[in-house]
Amino acid sequence: MSEFVRAVEASRVPPGQMLTVEVAGDSVLLANVDGKYYGMGAMCSHEQWDLSEGMLEDTSVTCAGHGTVWDLKTGKGAFDEPLDDEPLYDVKEEGGFLYVRKR
Numbered sequence: 001m002s003e004f005v006r007a008v009e010a011s012r013v014p015p016g017q018m019l020t021v022e023v024a025g026d027s028v029l030l031a032n033v034d035g036k037y038y039g040m041g042a043m044c045s046h047e048q049w050d051l052s053e054g055m056l057e058d059t060s061v062t063c064a065g066h067g068t069v070w071d072l073k074t075g076k077g078a079f080d081e082p083l084d085d086e087p088l089y090d091v092k093e094e095g096g097f098l099y100v101r102k103r
Contacts, residue, residue, distance in 0.1 A: 004092060004099035013037065013098065018061065020052040023100050028089055030098060031072055033059055038072040039089030039100045046083055 007023045007030065018031045020042040029042035029051045038059065042051050049065035059072040068079040075086040089100040 002101065004090070004101045007091075007098045007100045010037075010093050010096055010098050016056065018052045018054075018056050020050050026087075026102065028100055029061070029086075030091065030100070031056055031059075031061065033072070037091035037093065037098060039091040040070065040072050040075055041086035041088075044068055044070070045077065045086065046079060046081075 005023050007021045013019045013030050013032045015032050015035055018029055021028055021030060027042035029040045031038045044051055044063040044065055046068050047065050049063050051061050051063055051070065053064040055062045061070045061072060068077045070077045070086060075088045077083040088103045090103060092099050
């Protein structure tokens with residue numbers, strides 16, 4: 001997706017919360033960190049857990065499955081074995097909706 005695609009109403013992702021949405025065939029994790037939105041692949045590449053079930057702390061998401069810590073800014077996961085990076089998405093708010101575009 002090279003253009004921004006409407007994903008969800010912004011009110012569904014309040015500050016400090018995360019939500020997984022399907023956009024153009026991709027599972028996208030949307031996170032609101034103090035009013036700034038981040039977008040990243042939603043399924044942990046370790047065991048395919050939905051990252052929205054985990055814990056958000058600043059710009060880190062801890063997977064509920066096995067504790068992998070993902071960085072919303074880089075898509076990199078910290079775990080005891082190498083993992084593929086999660087894809088990143090640009091997120092913008094417009095007219096009460098969030099729009100995403102794959103980087």
